[in-house]
Amino acid sequence: MKIAVLMGGTSAERDVSLASGLAITKALRERGHEVSVVDTAAGFVAQAEEQDLLPGGVKSAPPENLDRALPLIDIGQIEQLRNAEIAFLALHGGDGEDGTVQALLELVGVPYTGSGPLGSGIAMDKDVTKRLLRDSQVPTLPWRVARWPDFTYDPDTIEDLVGMPCIVKPARGGSSVGIHVVNDRAELEAAVRDASQYDREVMIERFAKGRELTVGILDDQALPPVEIRPKKGIYDYESKYTPGMTEYLCPAPLDEEVVAQVQAYALRAFKVLKLRGYARIDFILAKEQLFCLEANTLPGMTATSLLPKGAAATGIDFPELCDRIVRQAAR
Structure with missing residues (x-):
């Protein structure tokens, strides 16, 4: 072709x-x-x-x-x-x-x-994504959004509803660009200001310490979960793209019940966000509770990226994965 x-x-x-x-x-x-x-x-x-x-x-x-x-x-x-x-x-x-x-x-x-204009736009907007996940009974962490032009927020609301520590990040973006872990009010303002360089909306989300998981979707099927273990605490841009800074386990060492649940949540998120073709859905497993973080409609596609790792665990090598995505689009 x-x-x-x-x-x-x-x-x-x-x-x-x-x-x-x-x-x-x-x-x-x-x-x-x-x-x-x-x-x-x-x-x-x-x-x-x-x-x-x-x-x-x-x-x-x-x-x-x-x-x-x-x-x-x-x-x-x-x-x-x-x-x-x-x-x-x-x-x-x-x-x-x-x-x-x-x-x-x-x-x-x-x-x-990949996905069409509507699904792509929905998944790119983390605020809209989380509203749809919440309404579809896919667990997600509490959050608030600070918006352009002044990016104001109520610190009391953040502490009461989101809590400290929290995550601050652009509401539309990926690769963990502009992400911060905030431990107290003193750090919050600077983090919001920095994240606002990348988008007109900044998300302030509860920080949950736990196991980071991701599930690829291909041909409406959930691939085996991948566990992500960054060596410096947070899976930021540097940890993602610097060799040796993150360990990946695929399939993730999880109980069968957890695997079934995270795959079911991933498929539900895929459908409710109106995605198609392929995608990757990210989760955190904190204190035996799964929370959906976001959806990636165009996930990284190098031979060592997360979606290809999940595909490889089912016997699909990288050239075959790319070929299947092309033929899927042609259909």
């Missing part, structure tokens, strides 16, 4: 997106597909120049001061994209994960991988 892999862009997750996109491109070519690379910040990238996109791999901190992305209409006019049978979305954050690019592709008539 003729496939255009969309990657890059100018979100804080650009480097992660490039790593995913280049890995997907290699895997799809191994499966015999004709693959073109499109960087949504620059346009079509010739095959001889692809490896220059991410020299040295993903750094331990997100990139800063990125140039403006191509206007969406220009992306829609790129020949390699318009002529593709499938667009494989390897974008993380920004327009690529909030439903905007998905809506554009529907307008220009190019089928694409």
Whole structure:
């Protein structure tokens, strides 16, 4: 098939997106597909120049001061994209994960991988996600949101309803960019101010110490859970993308009842958030209670990312996983 892999862009997750996109491109070519690379910040990238996109791999901190992305209409006019049978979305954050690019592709008539505009927009917004999870009896931690322009919040409400310590993070974003663990009121204001650089809404959520788990969804089936054990306490950007800073166990060493429950919650979240194709749903297991944290509609897709780990545990290697996602989108 003729496939255009969309990657890059100018979100804080650009480097992660490039790593995913280049890995997907290699895997799809191994499966015999004709693959073109499109960087949504620059346009079509010739095959001889692809490896220059991410020299040295993903750094331990997100990139800063990125140039403006191509206007969406220009992306829609790129020949390699318009002529593709499938667009494989390897974008993380920004327009690529909030439903905007998905809506554009529907307008220009190019089928694409992953969720549609509505599901993408819902899952990108952690506040809306948690409201839907709560109403669907998927347990989630208490939270409040501070909003643009002044990002005000009531410290008493935070202490009473959310509690200390708490997590502060952009309400729309991924890769743990702008995340903080706050231990008291004195730290809260600075954390909210920093997170507000990345989004117009900042989430303040109860911190639950426990086992971090994630469940991939593929073809409406829940994959084996992966347990994430960061070596420095919090699974932040550095822990995610610096080799050796996090241990991953797949399948996670859990009782059968817990596995069944977390997979059931993951599938329920997948459906209620109106997702399709594939996704990854994150949880915390704290004091024998599961809490759903968020959904990732375009999870990391390198050979060592979390969704591929879950797929590998069922005998699906990375090239086959990419191929299945493409054929699923074609259907």
